[in-house]
Amino acid sequence: MSETVNLHVGSIEEMGKRFTGAWHRLAHGEAVKETHLTFFDLETMMSTLSPKRLAL
Numbered sequence: 001m002s003e004t005v006n007l008h009v010g011s012i013e014e015m016g017k018r019f020t021g022a023w024h025r026l027a028h029g030e031a032v033k034e035t036h037l038t039f040f041d042l043e044t045m046m047s048t049l050s051p052k053r054l055a056l
Contacts, residue, residue, distance in 0.1 A: 008038040009045055 015038040039045035
């Protein structure tokens with residue numbers, strides 16, 4: 001089974017907007033199944049996501 005993880009580089013405000021958007025869709029009865037991973041800068045993302053981790 002494969003699951004998609006959405007990677008983002010952005011602010012805590014952008015992360016919060018995704019969260020509240022999902023919350024509102026769920027409150028209106030929509031099924032919400034999504035995974036997001038937000039890094040606050042590109043350097044951190046690149047140092048965290050090694051090629052082997054990306055392969056997972």
